[in-house]
Amino acid sequence: MRKKLATFMAASMILGLTACGTPETATEATSGSQENTTVAEEATEEEKDTASESTDEPVTLRMAWWGSQTRHDLTVEVIEMYEKEHPNVNIEYEFYDFDSYFTKLKTLVASDQVWDIFQLGGNFPEYIDKIQYMDEYIDSGIVDTSGISDAYLKITQDMDGNQIGLSNGLNTYGIAYDVDMFNEAGVPLPTENWTWEDFENAAITISEKTGHFGSSGFTSSEFIAGCSTYIAQQGKVGEYGFFNLDLTGMGFTDPQMLTPYIQMRANLINKGASPDAGAEMEITNIENDFLVTGEAAMTWVAVNQFPTIYDICAGEGRTLALAPIPRISPDGPAGTVVQSSQMLCVSKDSQNKEEAAKFISWFENSTECNNVLKGERGIPVNDAVRESLEAEATDGQKIMYDYVSLVSTFEMPEKINVLSPAGQDEVVDNYRNYIQQVVSGDITAEEAADKTYSDAEKLFN
Numbered sequence: 001m002r003k004k005l006a007t008f009m010a011a012s013m014i015l016g017l018t019a020c021g022t023p024e025t026a027t028e029a030t031s032g033s034q035e036n037t038t039v040a041e042e043a044t045e046e047e048k049d050t051a052s053e054s055t056d057e058p059v060t061l062r063m064a065w066w067g068s069q070t071r072h073d074l075t076v077e078v079i080e081m082y083e084k085e086h087p088n089v090n091i092e093y094e095f096y097d098f099d100s101y102f103t104k105l106k107t108l109v110a111s112d113q114v115w116d117i118f119q120l121g122g123n124f125p126e127y128i129d130k131i132q133y134m135d136e137y138i139d140s141g142i143v144d145t146s147g148i149s150d151a152y153l154k155i156t157q158d159m160d161g162n163q164i165g166l167s168n169g170l171n172t173y174g175i176a177y178d179v180d181m182f183n184e185a186g187v188p189l190p191t192e193n194w195t196w197e198d199f200e201n202a203a204i205t206i207s208e209k210t211g212h213f214g215s216s217g218f219t220s221s222e223f224i225a226g227c228s229t230y231i232a233q234q235g236k237v238g239e240y241g242f243f244n245l246d247l248t249g250m251g252f253t254d255p256q257m258l259t260p261y262i263q264m265r266a267n268l269i270n271k272g273a274s275p276d277a278g279a280e281m282e283i284t285n286i287e288n289d290f291l292v293t294g295e296a297a298m299t300w301v302a303v304n305q306f307p308t309i310y311d312i313c314a315g316e317g318r319t320l321a322l323a324p325i326p327r328i329s330p331d332g333p334a335g336t337v338v339q340s341s342q343m344l345c346v347s348k349d350s351q352n353k354e355e356a357a358k359f360i361s362w363f364e365n366s367t368e369c370n371n372v373l374k375g376e377r378g379i380p381v382n383d384a385v386r387e388s389l390e391a392e393a394t395d396g397q398k399i400m401y402d403y404v405s406l407v408s409t410f411e412m413p414e415k416i417n418v419l420s421p422a423g424q425d426e427v428v429d430n431y432r433n434y435i436q437q438v439v440s441g442d443i444t445a446e447e448a449a450d451k452t453y454s455d456a457e458k459l460f461n
Contacts, residue, residue: 057088059089059355060090060091060092061089061090061092061352061359062091062092063079063093063118063359064093064095064104064105064115064117064118065095065101065118065119066101067095067376068285068287069287070308071377072095074374075093077372078363078369078372079091081369081372091359094115099220101119102425109129113349114127114130114349115347116353117344117347117360118344118347119342119343119344120342120343121340121342122420123420123424124345125158125247125421125422126420128164130349131165131346132347132348132350134164134166134345135162137353137354137361142358143166143360143361144361144365147365147382147383148382149381149383152167152381155340156340164345165343165344166344167340167341167342167378168340168341168342168343168378169304169340170338170340171338171341171378171379172303172337172404173229174322174324175301175323175324175325175326176291176298176299176320177321178296178297178298178319179321180318181206182202182206182297184210185206187202187205187206189321189323190202190324192324192406193324193327193330193331194326194327194330195328195329196264198326202214202297202298203274204268204273206273207273212295213274213295214297215273215298216275216283216289216291216295216298216300217279217283217290219283221302222265222431223427223428223432225300226431227242227431228241228242228335229336230261230328231251231258232335232413233335234252234328234332237333238412238414240257241417243421243456244417246417249457250456250457255454258453259445259448262434262435262445262448262449269435286305287308291309291320292313301322303400304341304375304376304377304378307374307376307394307397310395311394311396314395314396320396321399322399324336324407324410333411334410336410338404338407338408340381345360364382365382367384367388371388371389374389374394374397375389375397379400421459424456427455430451430455431448431455434447434451435448
């Protein structure tokens with residue numbers, strides 16, 4: 001009997017990319033493929049490759065991803081669609097919140113058992129030894145890239161041009177907000193070039209006037225907002241980045257460039273305009289973010305998540321809109337780029353690499369598949385798929401498409417690096433903790449900036 005695993009791990013703080021529930025046991029997770037694994041261990045590498053090339057032999061693929069309940073439901077639906085079209089393929093899937101996903105991935109890396117198909121983002125360098133480059137499958141035609149532009153292929157290549165995976169979609173960040181809550185508080189709606197000062201004032205005023213949070217917590221995106229984006233908003237366009245382009249060192253020299261954002265976030269928390277660390281822990285996925293539950297006026301969001309929360313709030317008679325990330329100054333750099341949301345990769349540990357590559361090709365290129373997924377992971381990179389979805393877009397999806405088009409008009413650096421150096425996870429965790437220490441008065445914002453810079457600089461020593 002075929003077994004599938006939908007794993008819901010205990011949630012930790014992560015904005016919009018999590019869900020929770022009860023995991024099945026490890027025995028249940030692997031029992032469907034245990035016999036195949038035993039046989040494979042006895043086979044030679046040549047025999048494994050020969051077996052994987054057959055399209056008639058039964059094939060078991062393991063796949064995993066992180067995301068919201070909506071992402072889980074849609075992905076399971078298309079997996080079952082693929083299995084119906086390919087009766088010899090059985091896909092065992094696992095689903096986690098963001099933090100638990102990478103906890104499990106690190107365990108699998110250590111045991112050389114990484115899923116056949118797995119989802120990664122800009123932190124892929126940490127797992128590069130477990131990624132099978134897709135170039136050979138593209139060259140042989142197993143993976144079809146004819147409908148994907150070179151520009152969109154490059155966003156999931158390493159610095160040497162190796163194809164790490166195929167992008168699940170184009171994405172960027174924004175501020176989702178409750179239009180009615182702004183109006184109730186008498187606060188002007190965000191503009192295209194509003195500032196962090198405008199954001200702070202709006203959050204405080206809305207909190208005072210309505211009794212709700214002016215802004216939800218930023219959770220794991222705190223680093224993206226206050227380090228990656230905030231640093232890129234200073235100087236001229238492209239002058240600064242948190243890390244340099246080739247990931248050999250820092251992209252700026254003055255730690256105090258981080259201080260104003262840290263102080264702003266601490267001010268909002270101390271004034272009750274944004275949740276403290278305890279309240280923030282209640283946010284387990286984008287669908288129970290305080291904006292979605294009606295307890296906050298704004299939240300930081302990866303815009304592929306916007307249609308989901310728009311539909312939830314619309315069902316309750318509430319209207320959401322999407323604003324650009326605030327800038328340091330109205331005429332300064334936006335600090336925002338359009339990039340890949342995540343990508344699907346083939347594991348080097350896989351005994352069925354070609355079959356895994358075939359599924360990824362189908363996942364990214366099939367109009368039927370993507371009519372189910374509806375761009376939940378981001379705007380599709382395949383031209384025909386994107387045109388098909390735009391023609392049938394919901395109101396929330398139209399806002400997403402229009403927003404990405406708007407951000408695409410912003411002046412951007414000639415070169416960007418959205419990758420992450422190994423060890424960044426600890427820097428991110430420490431940064432979030434430093435902000436809480438500023439909130440409690442244990443350290444100053446200036447000290448938090450120095451500590452964050454020092455932590456990051458040590459990655460290159």
